[in-house]
Amino acid sequence: MSGSMADDALALLPEGLLLAGAVGGLLAGLWTPRSRQIRVGVIAVLSCLASAVTAAIRLSGPDQLVFEGTWVVDTSTGVVRIVVALGTAVAVVLCTSALAGHPRETEAYVLMLLGAVGAVALAASGDLLLLVAAYLLASVPLYALAGFVKDARGVEASLKYYLMGAFVGVLMLVGVAALILATGSSGYPDLAAGLPGASAPLVAVGVLGVLAGMAFKAGAVPVHFWVPDVTAGTTPPIAAYITTIPKVGGVAAAFRLLAEPFAQVPLDVPLLVAVVAAVSMTLGNLAAFAQREVLRLLAYSTVSQVGYLLMVVAVAARTDLATEALAVYLAGYAVTNLGAFAAAAALPGRTISEWAEAARHRPWLVLSLVVCLLGLVGTPPTAVFVGKLAVFAAAADGALAWLVVLAAVNTVASLFYYLRWVAPAAAAVGAGVGAGAGVGAGAGAEVGAGVQDASGRTGTVDRIAETVLHATAAATLLLGIGAGAWLTFVAA
Numbered sequence: 001m002s003g004s005m006a007d008d009a010l011a012l013l014p015e016g017l018l019l020a021g022a023v024g025g026l027l028a029g030l031w032t033p034r035s036r037q038i039r040v041g042v043i044a045v046l047s048c049l050a051s052a053v054t055a056a057i058r059l060s061g062p063d064q065l066v067f068e069g070t071w072v073v074d075t076s077t078g079v080v081r082i083v084v085a086l087g088t089a090v091a092v093v094l095c096t097s098a099l100a101g102h103p104r105e106t107e108a109y110v111l112m113l114l115g116a117v118g119a120v121a122l123a124a125s126g127d128l129l130l131l132v133a134a135y136l137l138a139s140v141p142l143y144a145l146a147g148f149v150k151d152a153r154g155v156e157a158s159l160k161y162y163l164m165g166a167f168v169g170v171l172m173l174v175g176v177a178a179l180i181l182a183t184g185s186s187g188y189p190d191l192a193a194g195l196p197g198a199s200a201p202l203v204a205v206g207v208l209g210v211l212a213g214m215a216f217k218a219g220a221v222p223v224h225f226w227v228p229d230v231t232a233g234t235t236p237p238i239a240a241y242i243t244t245i246p247k248v249g250g251v252a253a254a255f256r257l258l259a260e261p262f263a264q265v266p267l268d269v270p271l272l273v274a275v276v277a278a279v280s281m282t283l284g285n286l287a288a289f290a291q292r293e294v295l296r297l298l299a300y301s302t303v304s305q306v307g308y309l310l311m312v313v314a315v316a317a318r319t320d321l322a323t324e325a326l327a328v329y330l331a332g333y334a335v336t337n338l339g340a341f342a343a344a345a346a347l348p349g350r351t352i353s354e355w356a357e358a359a360r361h362r363p364w365l366v367l368s369l370v371v372c373l374l375g376l377v378g379t380p381p382t383a384v385f386v387g388k389l390a391v392f393a394a395a396a397d398g399a400l401a402w403l404v405v406l407a408a409v410n411t412v413a414s415l416f417y418y419l420r421w422v423a424p425a426a427a428a429v430g431a432g433v434g435a436g437a438g439v440g441a442g443a444g445a446e447v448g449a450g451v452q453d454a455s456g457r458t459g460t461v462d463r464i465a466e467t468v469l470h471a472t473a474a475a476t477l478l479l480g481i482g483a484g485a486w487l488t489f490v491a492a
Contacts, residue, residue: 008066011073014055014081015117018088021047022113029106037105041096044109048089048116055081059490069187070127072256079327079490080123080252084245087334088116090468091241094342097462098235099148108148111141112241119249122217123256128176128186128210131253135172135213138246139165145238146230157233164226168216175209178202179261191261200266207262207269214257217250219243220306221280228287231299237465239295240341243302248330251309255326259316273314274403281307281410288417292351294344297421301340301376304414305333308407312391315398322398325390327490328483332375332383335479339372339472345465356424358461365466366425368473373418375476378411383479 009016024047025040032039059078066073092109099105118138125131143165147158180186182202183194195203216223231239254273262269284304291297312325346365349355359366375382388411392404479486 008071011058011064011066012071014051014058014085015120017047017051017054018085018113018117018120021051022110022117025106025113026110029110032106034101034103034105037102038096038100040106040109041092041099044092044113045089047113048085048092052082052085052089055085056489065126069189070130071121071124072126072188073124075323075490076252076255076326077120077124079330080248081120083248083330083334084116084119087244087248087338088112088241090335090338090472091237091245094240094338094345094465094468095235095237097464098237098345102148104148108145108238111145112245115141115145115241116245119245122214122246122249123252125253125256126188128179128188128191131210131213132173132176134249134253135169135217138217138249139169142242142246146234146242148238149235153233157230161226161230164223165216168212168223171209172213173209175206175212177206178209179206182206188256188261192263195261196264196266203265204267207265207267207272210257211254211269211273214250214254215276217246218254218306218309219247219303220276220310221283221303224280224284224303227303228296228299231302232293232295236295236341236345239298240338240345243299243341244334244337247302247306247309248334251306251313251330252326254310254313255316255322258313259322263317270314270318270398270400273310274400277307277310277314278403278406279307280304280310281407285410285413285417288414289420291417292353294350294352294355294421297352297417298337298340298344301414301418302337304410305337305376307410308388308391309333311395311400311403311407314400314403315394318398319394321390321394324487324491325387325394328383328390328487329387331486332385332387332476332479332483335472336372336375336382336384336476339368339469339476340376342465342469342472343369343372346462346469348461352421352424355421356428359425360428360431362461362466363429365461365469366422366429368469369425370422371473371477372469373422375473375480377415377418381477381480383476383483386480386483 021044025043028043029037029040055078063074092112099108115138118134121134122138125134143158143162146161147154182198183191219227281304284300288297288300309329312322316322347355347358349358375384378385378388395404
């Protein structure tokens with residue numbers, strides 16, 4: 001229930017810390033020399049960690065409606081707060097090498113924090129007008145981030161992202177207007193009460209428009225066309241952020257919509273979402289098979305992954321297993337996807353063959369890559385494996401057995417295009433180890449020769465990205481093994 005203004009503000013402390021980090025970082029950047037703007041990155045990471053800690057403390061508390069019910073603090077909001085805050089912290093760390101010395105390094109960190117606030121606002125929205133504001137906050141900073149490098153590919157990526165976002169934003173506004181016209185209110189409780197008896201055409205237009213906005217943020221079919229171009233057109237660290245953080249918020253927002261205002265509408269909305277899920281995972285997999293570039297392969301992988309996430313959205317109002325399934329899959333996907341993009345950032349190769357050649361003398365890096373990619377497939381004991389089991393169980397319990405079968409087939413199919421990256425890398429490592437053994441100790445000086453980073457230096461890798469890769473690979477294993485503890489904590 002909603003309390004006093006002071007209590008309402010305190011309930012938003014995790015978001016307030018992210019916003020304080022953004023404002024504080026921007027002010028600090030004004031007085032910081034360009035060579036020392038990493039200080040703003042430190043501020044951003046600290047604010048994210050503080051936000052995650054406060055969100056974890058608040059997670060065990062009772063559900064709460066704040067600011068006249070427009071902002072909902074419950075289990076799904078708490079999970080998104082933690083996942084988004086920690087994911088943003090990892091993304092900021094991953095970006096430090098790529099942004100070092102950039103004249104707008106401070107602004108990049110600030111934009112990432114603002115986008116994180118927008119992602120959490122999507123998940124917490126209890127009112128359509130707040131949902132629109134959250135959509136904009138989770139979109140506009142990302143348009144700037146997509147073209148941050150300001151090369152030809154970056155400008156193209158940013159423009160495509162903006163145009164698609166503007167188009168879908170208009171559709172979303174039309175949907176919001178239709179729903180308000182049908183019920184006379186924008187609040188989710190009033191919508192849940194009024195939509196079952198409202199005009200079916202108005203409801204249909206409203207539901208389609210609002211869900212189109214959430215599908216865009218999640219990168220789902222049919223509004224996914226920006227995903228491959230933006231992912232391949234920006235730097236791997238920025239791509240990691242764009243394909244992870246807003247997706248978490250968009251999926252959680254769609255989950256709340258189907259669980260509350262759209263639960264009893266005179267349309268089969270769960271079937272609509274189930275079809276979108278099926279098409280997303282299938283087309284994402286089919287498109288990934290033909291990719292030769294690492295980032296484009298990962299881009300279509302994220303399109304496929306959102307299909308599995310939408311499975312639990314489809315049964316949000318049909319089963320009590322949905323919330324726990326959403327919690328474990330969002331956490332597992334975030335950490336594993338960030339790890340896969342960290343692998344792409346660690347070495348300079350754009351194509352799969354170039355990346356594999358660059359990884360010739362780095363067996364541990366390839367091993368962590370294998371853990372992350374097999375994690376995205378859903379191989380035990382990774383976090384996504386547990387997440388998929390939970391999602392499949394929830395979908396089956398929600399009478400979508402056909403979707404579970406299709407998802408299982410797509411899971412097996414996805415293994416083949418991930419192996420298209422793993423196999424050359426493993427072969428290159430094997431060849432490198434054999435060559436090293438043949439040459440002897442004197443070959444040590446040549447390890448890494450021919451590898452170039454973004455600034456053109458030979459024989460180097462991004463050590464920070466490599467560290468993030470190892471950390472996320474370990475985290476996905478630990479989260480998979482300790483998924484029971486995570487679910488117990490969420491359900492407490």
